[in-house]
Every structure is written in structure tokens, then in C-alpha cells.
Amino acid sequence: MSDNVYSTICPGCNFGCGLYIRENGALEVDFRKSSPANAGKLCRFGMSLPRLYAPVKSMIDGKEVTLEDAAKDAAKRISAGKGSTAFLSFGNTTSEELLAFQKIGESFLCTGINFEALPKDTYRTLSVGLPYTEIEAAKHIVLFIDPYEQYPLIVRRLLSAKKKGAKITAVWWKTLAIADEMIKPNDVSKLALTKDSLIITDFHPLSDVEQVKSVLALAKNAGAKVTFLKPFANSTGAYLLAKDAKQKSLVQLIDDINKGTIKTLFCLESDPSTLIPSETLSKLTNLIIQAGQASSSKANIVIAHEPLYKKKGTLINNEGRAQALGGAGTNGLDALGIIAGAKFEFNALHESVKKAIGISAVDEFTIPKYDRSAYGAIQGAVKLNEAKTALVSVYNPFIWFNLADDNDFVELNLNTVRALKLLKGGTLKIKSNGASIEKKFKVAPVQDNVLITSKKFGIEKGMLTPVEISR
Amino acid sequence: MQKGEMYVGWSTKEDVRKRGGSGGLVTSMLAAALEKKLVDAVVVLKKINEFEAVPIITSDVNEVLNSAGSLHSVPSHFAKLIANRNLKVALPAKGCDVRGIIEQGKRNAINLDNTFIVGLNCGGSMHPVVTREMLEVMYKIKPEDVHGEEIEKGKLIFETKDGKEHAITIDELEEKGFGRRESCRYCTIKVPNNSDIACGNWGVTGDLVGKATFVEINSEKGAKLLQNAVDAGYVQVQKPDEKGVAMRAKIKGVMEDLGKKWKGKVFVPIENGRLEYFRKELEHCIDCGACKTVCPTCSCGEVSKCTEYHSRGDAYKMSMYHLVRFLHLADACIGCGQCSDVCPVDIPLTRLYRRFANPVQEQLKYEPGMDMRKPPYFEVKLNE
Known part of the structure; x- marks a missing residue:
């Protein structure tokens, strides 16, 4: 008897939280207290990883097959659909796999990010965030996120900064316990920034480009620092490694599938159903998913390999810190090799990864030096909430991974409860674009005319959805 | 060999002596237990580096022998690791490990008859x-x-x-x-006499300093474990000198007094606003549940009072989860510090649990994990 214990990184976001996964019949999470990003601490999602890592089997059109057969069939369909195939990976896998994937997907690569709509000189700032120690040392921190729901491990860094005297301002729809000052998103013009300010926001496939530009402009004009947190295990790696690749945005991908110019979609460790509408996915001739865990998408081909925690490879976290996964598995690379028609050597790819980020060895305790050169003048229009009532979707790991959570309710304030004469323990009717749902509610210090949810209800149109509400 | 006897001993294996702390006796005793089939498995810390080791359960004697060495910066806890696994196992255990294991035994999650606990003297661990x-x-x-x-x-x-x-x-x-971690500072279990055999370097004198371990047999199982190691040729022992026995008792006393002083420093009475104090401390909780998962005395599993009375949809000013846990742990908290270690928003949870547990356990004259006495709350009978 000897336990199988893997030292790994939580895939819930790009924070870089170290942990152990123990295979003891069922999977168990164990705390890796020496991990520099999180000191072994895990959020609600990290504690749910045994649920996320649901086993997956290789399949062709619903029939179980070997990984090799699935990869070979995928290669055939991709080859037959040359010119109408797209390659999608949000960055939920190793940098080595992502490099191999880029080589296959040169024709239509998508990390989900709309880089083309953003100035090139902002890429580095958008891709690599600031070290967490800089956040702890900041004098004034401005949040454009809900740290508790979206990136919970940042909370202790914020508390550490507060202990040292930092002031925290939150530009958010709900009063946050950690904030000393609250500013409504519609009143963002009241935000007073200085060169001592540090803005924390996030950047992901559903980010509104104008909003991203406006935050960059706020920081630029005040000489403040800005750091973008990201939602996938290796978002930073994916964005850094794909900086020279020709990419298309998620919106373009959805358009092309709807128009019929993209008929085959190959997803690497990314569940498309979390971001692409099901009616769009149903138009594909071939949906091919290569993954280490079960997904909710109905794929024509599933190429199943080891889960992330058993893989060998490198992840790069929000800070740009290179982290080695503790597994030995390279089945994912083998499958990509079958599709490419040429074997990918791990060591060669690993050397390329190190070269790309300018390091000679992967050392999780040392953050490589990145050229975070300033970007030029930029303008962006703040998207104000003009809806009479808006449903605010707070994207969090459970939404990105379509994993069930104890959050099937909306938050609203007491004024709204009284105005609608809602009953304690009752429900709220929410209508949007002809769709209607009924949800439990929780009274919280939310702004007037705003509902907040951390769950995907299926009626959303982006982060802000105009809705009508009634008892 | 029998309960109450004390010895000084060391490993007969040179490489274990070199790598192991204080003569490598504990490592060799665990390896001998496995080799001679006294147990089916042993828990060891697999060392990654000076600041990281991962606890594993192994049946490989070489893996046990290679685990030698003390690590003060690895604040692990073994009770939950062996719970509900029906193992015949031997393991090294700090005072708080021993307490957790005994409490799991009371809750039928560990069969203590099949568990050989090698206690380690502990002045505290560090994060x-x-x-x-x-x-x-x-x-x-x-x-x-x-x-x-x-x-x-x-x-x-x-x-x-x-x-x-x-x-x-x-x-x-x-x-x-x-x-040291805060909970280690005020811990008063420095020599784990609640284990089967207590081992450490306090009391080793003369030429043997740094080369031998002082052991005290606390149970028949402890005697069996040491005798097995001697019979298997893994360990040599001799009687300690009187000076060593006295020195060990003195160090133990000094360390315990220091722990009591720290307790006074940490648990300054809350004069006013007790409710507000707890509300404020808990306001950043993100409902991750890590404190329950890691708690070595909790054996409720998925369905438990603290989670059943709690929903993220509740709008209470203080979470029912924590309120239930404060009550539930009042007679069970062993002050191991694991909950504080793993809290993602740095809530000093052990301190909060102890604020309830200290007065309850003092009043009931009950120290969980120190013996097989039934938890007082288990003995409450209604309608009598």
C-alpha cells in the first residue's frame, strides 16, 4: 500500500493555488501549506475539486474507444474540414500543451480573448499581473471585482494590505465588507486615483473591451498600477505564449459557427458549453473535446486523457510565476501529436516555454522579471447601467466550470423586497427577453435596482442583463 | 517492557541514525512494526524539501526508513488521514495528532486497538x-x-x-x-503521554546527546512496539540515568508553564461587545468549509449539523455554520490550529473556537483527546 498523492495547482482560476490531490478510492484534497501563492489555503471551489475531476472516457459518436482511436478519428475530421475548423482553449492546461495546440491551430486559434480590439502595447499589462506582494504593499487599492466570490484567495492579501494601512475602494454593485469606500459603477467618475493607487480588475473571454480600455485609461491617466486577474489555470501562460499567434475572439468564433464558416470545433481542456450558446454549438458538424475530466458539452468525439493534476508541465499564474505540476502524464501531448501527425516531445516544448518567459528553470518561489512597459494613451467608454433593473452576473469558478454550487438565489436589497412586497422564504419572478424564471432571494447590501447572482440562470446577456422583476 | 518504563534508545541502522533526528529510533521502530507485521501500514512524511513534506500511508519499509528526520515547518495532522480506513497502522504523532486520533477513536472512525501511536515531544511547529x-x-x-x-x-x-x-x-x-504557530504557543501538551509511547530528545544526556531518543512507555501497545523493534534488531535501548529523567521532567514543566503564560496573553477577556467581536472576526468568511474538512475531531462527514443548518442563501448577520461549530467543538476542540492554517481569509478560527472551548473544558474538567473519557456533551440525557 502506498498513497498516490499529487502536488498540483487548482484549476479554478489563475491565482496559482498549490494543493495535493490524494487518490484514496475517492479523490481527496489536501492542503499544501508551503505553496507560495496561497500558503495551502483553498477557496470554496478548490475544496470542490473532487467533484470537478469527474472521470471521462474517450468516445466517438457515443461509443467508447481508446484515446488513440479517438485522436485518429479527430485528425481525420479536422483534415477533412480544413479551412472550416477552429481551435479553442481558454488556457486550462499546461503551457507545453498550449504550445503544441498552437502549432495545430494556426489557422483559427481562439483563447476566447478579443485581443485584436485592444492596443498591442497593452498586451503585456493584460497578460501578466502584479506580484501579490505588491498588492499587500499598496497604499490605495481599487477593486473592480468582488474578491469574495470571484478570486477569494486575494482577500487575505487585501486584509494584509489593510493591516499595513491601505485604503480599499470598491467600484461594485454591493457593499463589500473589506472596502473602506464604496463607489457605484455608474459613479465611477467620482473615483479619485493617484500614483499610489493600485487597481484590481479581471480579464476574461466575456470581458467588455470598452470596460477594459476604460480601466486601463483610468490607471494611465493617474499613473496608478493596474493588475488583471484571470479565470483559468494557465490564462497568463496562454496569453503570453499566444502573443504572436493570429487569434480570433470568442464573439468572432460564435459568429463564424452561426454563419456556417466554422463547422468543426476542437476544444482543448475547455468546455465550450460554459461560454458558447447551445443553439450555436448544435450547428457544428463536429465538436471534438480533448479533456481530462467530464464536461457538460455533447461532443462527437471525446479524447480523454489524464486530469490536470496527473499531468507533467508548467502553469503560469496571475503574477507570472511559473509553477510545475507534480504529475508525470503526457497523454494530452501524445493525443495532440496524433492529430498533428508528428510526435510532440515534452522536453523540447518545455524549453520553448522557459525561453518564452525568460527563465532557465521553473522555480515557484521566484517570479520572473517581466517587462511591464507602460502602454500609450488609451480611451474607453464606461458602460453605464441604464436598465431600470439589472441582473448582475458575478463570474466565478463555478460558472466558468459549470459546477453546481449552493448559490441558486439572487441578492437584492431591503428596499426592493419592501417595494415588491416579497415574502420571507418566498421567490422573485425575473423576466428578460421573453424568458421568465423564479428564484429565491437573499437580502444583501446591494444597490437599488440591481439583482446579483453568482449562478448562470440561462437568461443572461453578458454581465449586465436588463430584467423586469415582480413578486 | 511495560507501561511506565523509560528508556534511551537509537536505531541500529547507521544511515537512519545520520538522517533521523535524535538517533532515528522512531523511524526504526515504525519500520520494524511494518517489517514484523505488527501493522499493515505506517504513516510517514515524505520529504520534498526542508519546508515541505507530504503525509502518506505506506507498506513499504524502505519508504519508512527514508522518511527519517525532523521537520518543524510541516504542520500536518494525521487523524483525518487514517480515519474511516480500517487500518492496522503505526504512526508518529505530535500531542495534537494523538488527541485527534483518540477523539476519532471515540467517534468510531478509528479503531484504537489497531492503531499504534508513537508520540513525539513537541515544542511547537511553524508555518x-x-x-x-x-x-x-x-x-x-x-x-x-x-x-x-x-x-x-x-x-x-x-x-x-x-x-x-x-x-x-x-x-x-x-x-x-x-x-511557532499561535496555537502551538499556548499548547500545554509537550510530552504526549496520551500516546502509546512518548519519544523525544529531552532527557538524553552525556555522549548520547543528539544521538539517542528518550522514550516513555504509556501503554501495552507502546511496550509491544518497542520490544518488537528491539527483537527485530532495529533498535538498541538502555535505561536512562536519573539526571536525564529529572532533566526531562524539568524541561516539560518549563514548557508547559510557558504555554500557560501564552494562553493568558492570547485569550485576553472580551470586556464588551462579545457578539460584535465574533461577527467582525467572521465577516470575511467565504463558506469554503475547509475548517470542517481539516478538523481532526470532526467526524460527521457530509451530513452534519453545521452544514445542514446553513445555507449560502441565508442573510443572518453571523453564519449558522460557525455558530453550530462553536457549540459542537466546545467540548471537542483540541486547539491544534489546523482550521486557522487552512482558512483562506485568515480568520483566527482556532482562537475563536478556543474562546468557547476554554471555559467549557475547564468547567467540565475535560480535556479532549487526553484519555478515553466520553465527551461530556455525549453524556447529556434529556428528560431526567
């Missing part, structure tokens, strides 16, 4: 991230250059790869916010 920072700030050395560590005469000593020793008093380190 690895804090230790790395402490090395850079206080010792001015790079963590990567550390080769070994030792606690001696109130000093924390690090040996670097160049052979040099770097020593600072624990008092000075703790004044600056480094050193």
Missing part, C-alpha cells in the same frame, strides 16, 4: 511560508541554503549548506511575529 519569510528577514539567509534545523535551549537553529549554524531565540522570533 512553512512564515518560516521562509523569517529566514530572509530575521536570519538573513536564503531558504534554499538551509540544510537542517533544530530547537535547543530556547533557540531555533538553522544549519546552512556551508556547515554554519544560525541561532535566534524563539522569544525574539515570536516578538517579531515569526516563530
Whole structure:
């Protein structure tokens, strides 16, 4: 008897939280207290990883097959659909796999990010965030996120900064316990920034480009620092490694599938159903998913390999810190090799990864030096909430991974409860674009005319959805 | 050999003596238990580096022998690791490990008859991230250059790869916010006499200092474990001298007194606003549940009162989850510090649980994990 214990990184976001996964019949999470990003601490999602890592089997059109057969069939369909195939990976896998994937997907690569709509000189700032120690040392921190729901491990860094005297301002729809000052998103013009300010926001496939530009402009004009947190295990790696690749945005991908110019979609460790509408996915001739865990998408081909925690490879976290996964598995690379028609050597790819980020060895305790050169003048229009009532979707790991959570309710304030004469323990009717749902509610210090949810209800149109509400 | 006897002993294997702390007796005793089939498995810390080791359950004697060495910056806990696994197992255990194992035994999650607990004297452990920072700030050395560590005469000593020793008093380190975890500072279980056999370097004298372990047999199982190791040729023992026995008792007394003083410093009475104090401390909770998962005395599993009475949809000013846990742990908390270690928003949970547990356990004269006495709350009978 000897336990199988893997030292790994939580895939819930790009924070870089170290942990152990123990295979003891069922999977168990164990705390890796020496991990520099999180000191072994895990959020609600990290504690749910045994649920996320649901086993997956290789399949062709619903029939179980070997990984090799699935990869070979995928290669055939991709080859037959040359010119109408797209390659999608949000960055939920190793940098080595992502490099191999880029080589296959040169024709239509998508990390989900709309880089083309953003100035090139902002890429580095958008891709690599600031070290967490800089956040702890900041004098004034401005949040454009809900740290508790979206990136919970940042909370202790914020508390550490507060202990040292930092002031925290939150530009958010709900009063946050950690904030000393609250500013409504519609009143963002009241935000007073200085060169001592540090803005924390996030950047992901559903980010509104104008909003991203406006935050960059706020920081630029005040000489403040800005750091973008990201939602996938290796978002930073994916964005850094794909900086020279020709990419298309998620919106373009959805358009092309709807128009019929993209008929085959190959997803690497990314569940498309979390971001692409099901009616769009149903138009594909071939949906091919290569993954280490079960997904909710109905794929024509599933190429199943080891889960992330058993893989060998490198992840790069929000800070740009290179982290080695503790597994030995390279089945994912083998499958990509079958599709490419040429074997990918791990060591060669690993050397390329190190070269790309300018390091000679992967050392999780040392953050490589990145050229975070300033970007030029930029303008962006703040998207104000003009809806009479808006449903605010707070994207969090459970939404990105379509994993069930104890959050099937909306938050609203007491004024709204009284105005609608809602009953304690009752429900709220929410209508949007002809769709209607009924949800439990929780009274919280939310702004007037705003509902907040951390769950995907299926009626959303982006982060802000105009809705009508009634008892 | 029998309960109550004391010995000084060491491993007969030279490589284990070299790598192991204090003569490698514990490592060899565990390996012998496995080799001679006294147990089916042993828990060891698989060392990654000076600041990281992962606990594993193994049946490989070589893996046990290779695990030798003390690690003060690995604050692991073994009770939950062996719970509900129906193992015949031997394991090294700090005082808090022993207490957790005994409490799991009371809750039928561990069969104590099949569990051989090798207690380790413990002056406290440190958080690895804090230790790395402490090395850079206080010792001015790079963590990567550390080769070994030792606690001696109130000093924390690090040996670097160049052979040099770097020593600072624990008092000075703790004044600056480094050193031991808070719960270790006020812990008073320094020699784990609640284990089957208590082992440590306190009481080793003369030429044997640093080369042998002082052991005290606390149970028949403990006697069996040591006798097995001697019979298997893994361990040699001799009777301790009187000076050593007295020295050990003195160190134990001093350490326990120090723990009591710390308890006074940490648990300053809350004069006013007790409710607000707890509400404020808990306001950043993100409902991760890690404190329950890691708690070595909790054996409720998925369905438990603290989670059943709690929903994220509730709008209470203080979470029912924590309120239930405060009550549930009042007679069960062993103050191990694991909940504080794993809290993602740095809530000092152990301190909060102890604020309830200290008065309850003092009033009921009950120390969980120290013996097989039934938890007082289990004995409450209604309608009598």
C-alpha cells in the first residue's frame, strides 16, 4: 500500500493555488501549506475539486474507444474540414500543451480573448499581473471585482494590505465588507486615483473591451498600477505564449459557427458549453473535446486523457510565476501529436516555454522579471447601467466550470423586497427577453435596482442583463 | 517492557541514525512494526524539501526508513488521514495528532486497538511560508541554503549548506511575529503521554546527546512496539540515568508553564461587545468549509449539523455554520490550529473556537483527546 498523492495547482482560476490531490478510492484534497501563492489555503471551489475531476472516457459518436482511436478519428475530421475548423482553449492546461495546440491551430486559434480590439502595447499589462506582494504593499487599492466570490484567495492579501494601512475602494454593485469606500459603477467618475493607487480588475473571454480600455485609461491617466486577474489555470501562460499567434475572439468564433464558416470545433481542456450558446454549438458538424475530466458539452468525439493534476508541465499564474505540476502524464501531448501527425516531445516544448518567459528553470518561489512597459494613451467608454433593473452576473469558478454550487438565489436589497412586497422564504419572478424564471432571494447590501447572482440562470446577456422583476 | 518504563534508545541502522533526528529510533521502530507485521501500514512524511513534506500511508519499509528526520515547518495532522480506513497502522504523532486520533477513536472512525501511536515531544511547529519569510528577514539567509534545523535551549537553529549554524531565540522570533504557530504557543501538551509511547530528545544526556531518543512507555501497545523493534534488531535501548529523567521532567514543566503564560496573553477577556467581536472576526468568511474538512475531531462527514443548518442563501448577520461549530467543538476542540492554517481569509478560527472551548473544558474538567473519557456533551440525557 502506498498513497498516490499529487502536488498540483487548482484549476479554478489563475491565482496559482498549490494543493495535493490524494487518490484514496475517492479523490481527496489536501492542503499544501508551503505553496507560495496561497500558503495551502483553498477557496470554496478548490475544496470542490473532487467533484470537478469527474472521470471521462474517450468516445466517438457515443461509443467508447481508446484515446488513440479517438485522436485518429479527430485528425481525420479536422483534415477533412480544413479551412472550416477552429481551435479553442481558454488556457486550462499546461503551457507545453498550449504550445503544441498552437502549432495545430494556426489557422483559427481562439483563447476566447478579443485581443485584436485592444492596443498591442497593452498586451503585456493584460497578460501578466502584479506580484501579490505588491498588492499587500499598496497604499490605495481599487477593486473592480468582488474578491469574495470571484478570486477569494486575494482577500487575505487585501486584509494584509489593510493591516499595513491601505485604503480599499470598491467600484461594485454591493457593499463589500473589506472596502473602506464604496463607489457605484455608474459613479465611477467620482473615483479619485493617484500614483499610489493600485487597481484590481479581471480579464476574461466575456470581458467588455470598452470596460477594459476604460480601466486601463483610468490607471494611465493617474499613473496608478493596474493588475488583471484571470479565470483559468494557465490564462497568463496562454496569453503570453499566444502573443504572436493570429487569434480570433470568442464573439468572432460564435459568429463564424452561426454563419456556417466554422463547422468543426476542437476544444482543448475547455468546455465550450460554459461560454458558447447551445443553439450555436448544435450547428457544428463536429465538436471534438480533448479533456481530462467530464464536461457538460455533447461532443462527437471525446479524447480523454489524464486530469490536470496527473499531468507533467508548467502553469503560469496571475503574477507570472511559473509553477510545475507534480504529475508525470503526457497523454494530452501524445493525443495532440496524433492529430498533428508528428510526435510532440515534452522536453523540447518545455524549453520553448522557459525561453518564452525568460527563465532557465521553473522555480515557484521566484517570479520572473517581466517587462511591464507602460502602454500609450488609451480611451474607453464606461458602460453605464441604464436598465431600470439589472441582473448582475458575478463570474466565478463555478460558472466558468459549470459546477453546481449552493448559490441558486439572487441578492437584492431591503428596499426592493419592501417595494415588491416579497415574502420571507418566498421567490422573485425575473423576466428578460421573453424568458421568465423564479428564484429565491437573499437580502444583501446591494444597490437599488440591481439583482446579483453568482449562478448562470440561462437568461443572461453578458454581465449586465436588463430584467423586469415582480413578486 | 511495560507501561511506565523509560528508556534511551537509537536505531541500529547507521544511515537512519545520520538522517533521523535524535538517533532515528522512531523511524526504526515504525519500520520494524511494518517489517514484523505488527501493522499493515505506517504513516510517514515524505520529504520534498526542508519546508515541505507530504503525509502518506505506506507498506513499504524502505519508504519508512527514508522518511527519517525532523521537520518543524510541516504542520500536518494525521487523524483525518487514517480515519474511516480500517487500518492496522503505526504512526508518529505530535500531542495534537494523538488527541485527534483518540477523539476519532471515540467517534468510531478509528479503531484504537489497531492503531499504534508513537508520540513525539513537541515544542511547537511553524508555518512553512512564515518560516521562509523569517529566514530572509530575521536570519538573513536564503531558504534554499538551509540544510537542517533544530530547537535547543530556547533557540531555533538553522544549519546552512556551508556547515554554519544560525541561532535566534524563539522569544525574539515570536516578538517579531515569526516563530511557532499561535496555537502551538499556548499548547500545554509537550510530552504526549496520551500516546502509546512518548519519544523525544529531552532527557538524553552525556555522549548520547543528539544521538539517542528518550522514550516513555504509556501503554501495552507502546511496550509491544518497542520490544518488537528491539527483537527485530532495529533498535538498541538502555535505561536512562536519573539526571536525564529529572532533566526531562524539568524541561516539560518549563514548557508547559510557558504555554500557560501564552494562553493568558492570547485569550485576553472580551470586556464588551462579545457578539460584535465574533461577527467582525467572521465577516470575511467565504463558506469554503475547509475548517470542517481539516478538523481532526470532526467526524460527521457530509451530513452534519453545521452544514445542514446553513445555507449560502441565508442573510443572518453571523453564519449558522460557525455558530453550530462553536457549540459542537466546545467540548471537542483540541486547539491544534489546523482550521486557522487552512482558512483562506485568515480568520483566527482556532482562537475563536478556543474562546468557547476554554471555559467549557475547564468547567467540565475535560480535556479532549487526553484519555478515553466520553465527551461530556455525549453524556447529556434529556428528560431526567
